[in-house]
Amino acid sequence: MKHFLSLLDIDREIFFRILETAKKFKNDPWEVPQVLTKKTFGLLFEKPSTRTRISFEVGVVQLGGYPVVLNSNELQLSRGESLRDSAHVFSRFLDGLLIRTFAHQNLEQLAKYSSIPIINGLSDLYHPCQALADFLTIAEQNLDFEKTHLVFLGDGNNNVTHSLILASGLAKTKITVLCPKEMSPAKKVLGQARSLQTDIQIIHDIKSLEAKLALQEADILYTDVWVSMGQEKEKENKINLLKPYQVNNQILNQCKASVKIMHCLPAHIGEEITEEVLYSNSSIVFDQAENRLHAQKALLAEIYKH
Template sequence: MKDLLRTSDLSPGDLTLLLDLAARFKREPYQHRTELQNESVSLYFNKPSTRTRISFETAIVRLGGVPIMMGPSDLQLGRGETIEDTARVISRYSRAFVIRTFKDEDVRRFAAAASVPVINALTDDHHPCQSVADLLTLREKTGGLAGRSIAFVGDASNNVARSLLEACALTGVRIVVCGPPSLLPAPEVLAAVRALAAQRGAEVTATEDPAEAVRGVDAVYTDVWLSMGDPEEERAARFKLMAPYQVNAALMRRARPDAIFMHCLPDHRGEEVTAEVVDGPQSVV
């Protein structure tokens, strides 16, 4: 496997290996300084980022490499240079290429033209690195992934939910996605994830009922109600639609007593989650 463009690019074995490696690097953050020695890694971020950018830059430096950060004004894409030419040039200078942008198709084009690994650091459709980090958190906080369950409540059609669905399907974690009908995963997305899950004995459920979704789960997950790139004029209508899906103390009480609360951040207290929950003892944010 050359690239990581979506979580399902990984096999179950790949994902387990990646989780084990991440756990080891976390325990030994300064013991791998030569992995990228004398190498550079290019990062092109066409969307704002706090955690993803810092995570990648920190990891590259700790592995002995040099991160080269680029934004939209740093490349010639806006002046007509093709994605393919850009990818080929960057491949000559960098060990890998990390991209955060809007269209999933653009990342696929970069990967097709590049001769070095391309890593998707978020598109409108996928956020694979987030899903790997989420599984590592779930494993650490609950003692393992076997027999675990998680509920994603809110905009269950977004990129984070989709990648989490794929990650859970690959590892056998039971997942319930919950939201209004218009914001549940598309039927073809659910069908593909369920096919993956069947190979691992995992269960994938979609529901409109938040109380039923979180019943007895080990983790409750949510995300913002209006994602980057969503039209701002939809805010009022979206918030009215999403109000029943707020994660609050009453909803958390329906999960396991020792359930954890997860959020990919940034969060908006008082919208998708209350301050009582995100700042409370069950939160692992």
């Protein structure tokens, strides 16, 4: 694996190896291989970031490297320098680059012309580092992936949902996406899911018998913000369509007592999730947030181990 743009860049064996390594790293964050010693790692942000920035910056340091945080507005990229030229320049100065961007095509262009590893810190299509952390979090609940039912409520056509679908395929986990028809997962991603033989169902009617059965079976209830960065013009319409899919006590009461609540954060309380559910005993969202650090360190260790 040279680049990590989506979960399609790894196979099932590597997926599980990263999770096992992450578990070991979490037990002792500083007893980790110094695979980034004498290496400088760039962190390029076109979007604001809390968890991605902190977890990668800390992780690079703990692996022995030196992180360089780059704001796209301060680079010549913001004045029209091409991605191709930028990729060549980054490759001369850095030993690797994480990018948090809008268009997934930007990542693909940088990867095409870079001689250094390119890692997707979030794009409009995928959020693969989040999915690694999510499945590490699920594993910590002593759940057998192949017997686990993950139910996502909200916008099915977003980067987190897409990466959860692909991760579920690698893990052989059943995933149900409860979403408005207008926000179904991208056909491209569903095609990729079929290639992984993902056990997936898409349900649009939240009041249907199928939805009720999915909620009753759910081991994990997962939600995400309804309006992502760059979608502000669609906010009113999206909120109106998504109101029935809010994770609240009414939804939680349809689930078994052992169900766990996940959210990749930041949360917009009162929109996709209520305060009482987010901070309930069922919630594991802050374990999930912490696990970004451990999963990403394991990913970097996998990339730089040779």
